[in-house]
Amino acid sequence: MAKVVELVETQNDFNKIISESKSNLSVVHFAAAWAPQCQQVNDVLTELSKNTKNIRFLQLEAENIPEISEKYEIIAVPTVIFIKNGEKVDRLDGANVAELSKKVKKWATGAGQINTAPPKQDLNTRLKNLINQSPVMLFMKGTPTEPKCGFSRQTIQILNDNKIKFGYFDILTDEEIRQGLKTYSNWPTFPQLYGNGELVGGLDIIKELVETGELASSLGVVEQPDLNERLKSLINSSPIIVFMKGNPQEPRCGFSRTLVSLLNAEGVKYSTFDILSDDEVRQGLKAYSDWPTYPQVYVKGELIGGLDIINELKETGELKSTFNME
Structure with missing residues (x-):
């Protein structure tokens, strides 16, 4: 039973908690120290955590972990995101404490349970959504700031050197995505780079495109001004x-x-x-x-x-x- 609202200070800690929570619900409060409404939301979540089973309550400073804030499209604080099975399932913008209590209780009783499709179909839908999450999407080991393999590190360096903006997914956080994408893309290794929903390839292909000057065009990227x-x-x-x-x-x-x-x-x-x-x-x-x-x-x-x-x-x-x- 959750007793407190946990303070999350790093992106790695956040990813670890979400991965460990698995099928349990995580309620994530994106806050800022300068916003008094956030303290009100945190007080409500603290009380709810004392009487709620199988829900993990988290708080993070939105400005201190911009990668997470951008991923969940946080444009103002307070914002509360509800995460289950690694996916956002609900959200609440603003300090509406009555609606916040209502949503937490709904999920606690299972009223908000998502109806899932058969496993194979559902996985393909997840993969398609992830691949199209950003015009340029990189499936890698680790994150851009902390890559977990040499190939991912080299790919990040190439994209940064060529000033290509990209989204990413850490395949180490989701074994289903990791194995499913190999079959879906018919590409057995990582990293994998996609442009506009189409597989471009791995590090070797990326290096070839850099040598021929075709990387940006292959990704459908318009070169950014200086x-x-x-x-x-x-x-x-x-x-x-x-x-x-x-x-x-x-x-x-x-x-x-x-x-x-x-x-x-x-x-x-x-x-x-x-x-x-x-x-x-x-x-x-x-x-x-x-x-x-x-x-x-x-x-x-x-x-x-x-x-x-x-x-x-x-x-x-x-x-x-x-x-x-x-």
């Missing part, structure tokens, strides 16, 4: 642009929330870019601007600074002139 050119284009896409976590309606960190509130109060018209939606931009802009934190504010392509600088400009009365509002 990162610096992307950043210049984004910075100059609006007279005033804020690179922040989340958006003005749903900021996802306290600094971003304070900044947009300040700008709104001063009547500043601005555009925003959610750096949580694009890790390449998030990491690249730090080096490009030589500014390690977010939010970042640009005016006519020039970096003004972060929240502390904007606060100083307000206190000295220079905010409107800096933003050309006078």
Whole structure:
């Protein structure tokens, strides 16, 4: 019987817990320390965990494990995801504690049990869904940050060197998928790389495509512009642009929330870019601007600074002139 909400701190720990839970339900709370609604949700889950059998209750900081947050399409906190047999079976967005209690009790009594198709048909459906989960999909051993075999490590390096964005599935977490995909693809080894739902091949084929310059076209990938050119284009896409976590309606960190509130109060018209939606931009802009934190504010392509600088400009009365509002 679950007694507490377990805090998950790493992607590996999360994958291990989900794998170990097997047919039992896992209730996963995607939270943020700066959001008071998350504490309310966590209190409710703590109480529910005391009186619920065969359900594992987890909490993780959504911003600290972005790979997991992206996998489950977390766009705001709190969000609760219900996972069974390694698959998402339900979700609840927001701090609706009454609906949360209702969903947990429904799954605890088995009312939410999924009707499955015969094993063979169901497996093929799962494989098709996984293969088409991303335009470029890699089935590998381990994860991109911690590959568990040399062939997977080399494949990740090639994809990164060629700036190809891809989804992935760790075949070590699901033996049914691991064995089923060998038959489904008629390819006995891993990693396996798919483009637009079609098998491209393993590491040897990928290396050949790199040598002939056909990797991107074989995957159906349009070559991405140079990162610096992307950043210049984004910075100059609006007279005033804020690179922040989340958006003005749903900021996802306290600094971003304070900044947009300040700008709104001063009547500043601005555009925003959610750096949580694009890790390449998030990491690249730090080096490009030589500014390690977010939010970042640009005016006519020039970096003004972060929240502390904007606060100083307000206190000295220079905010409107800096933003050309006078």
